[in-house]
Each structure stands twice: as structure tokens, then as C-alpha cells.
Amino acid sequence: MVHRMETNYLKRCFGKCLAQALAEVAEVRPSDPIEYLAHWLYHYRQITKAEEEDRQEKAQLKEEYDNSLKEAKMTEMLKQEEYQIQQEREKSHQPPRAVASSTKTKFKQCLPGTSIVIPGMPQQTPSADPPGQMDKNAGTSQEINY
Numbered sequence: 001m002v003h004r005m006e007t008n009y010l011k012r013c014f015g016k017c018l019a020q021a022l023a024e025v026a027e028v029r030p031s032d033p034i035e036y037l038a039h040w041l042y043h044y045r046q047i048t049k050a051e052e053e054d055r056q057e058k059a060q061l062k063e064e065y066d067n068s069l070k071e072a073k074m075t076e077m078l079k080q081e082e083y084q085i086q087q088e089r090e091k092s093h094q095p096p097r098a099v100a101s102s103t104k105t106k107f108k109q110c111l112p113g114t115s116i117v118i119p120g121m122p123q124q125t126p127s128a129d130p131p132g133q134m135d136k137n138a139g140t141s142q143e144i145n146y
Helices: 002-028 033-092 097-109
Strands: none
Touching: 002 033
8 A cells, every 4th residue: 555655646746757758768778867867857847847937927917917908997987987077067167047147237237327335345425416516515626437
């Protein structure tokens, strides 16, 4: 039973690699087969490590590429959402027609000959006399320029 466990271990660890190495030793028939086998196994290990590193690097690059695609899609969606929000904001900031008419009413009150009281501002009341005429009480000429 111990022999069987060792065989399973050797098959699992060296199965493919050792079979290929022994086949090459038999084909080449080097003068020192043990040294040849040792170099072949060492070289095989370097190649398999490099291949594993390449697979890992490719997997990482693929993951990074997929993440960048997701990020690009998300960025595009956010830009579209931002554009829609701006459009809605522009629509809501247009002055309603009622506000424009109340502005006209206020403007009419400010025309010459009309009176408007502005809080905090000194007020001047026009006299009943035409401009350039003397005020009978003050004895001076009052002229109001609008």
C-alpha cells in the first residue's frame, strides 16, 4: 500500500513531465543521461513557470480591460444623466409669463409722472406749481427733474 501512495504522488507531480523527459533521453541517448535528464527537468520547470506567469498576467490584463470597459460605460451613463439634468434645469429656470407681466407693471409705475415709494430712500414730492415757477411760501425756485 505504501508503494501505491508513492506511485500516485509521482504520477501527480511528475507524470507528464517525467514521461516526456524519459522519452527524450531515450531518443537522444546522451553520454550522461542523468545530467541530461536533470537539465531537461530544470529547463522544463523554467518554461512552465514562465507560462504560468504569462497566464496570470493575461488574466490580470483581461480583468483590468473588463473593468475599464465597465468604467467607460458608467462614465457615459453619468454624462447622459448629467445632460438630462441640465436640460431639466434649463426648462425649469425659464421665467413664467406671469412674472414677466408683473415686471411690466412695476416698470409702468416708475415712469415719469408716476409715484413710487422705495423703502429706505428719501422721497421728493413734486409741487403743484409748474416747473420754474416760484414757490410762494419759500421764495425760491423749485424745479423737479425726472
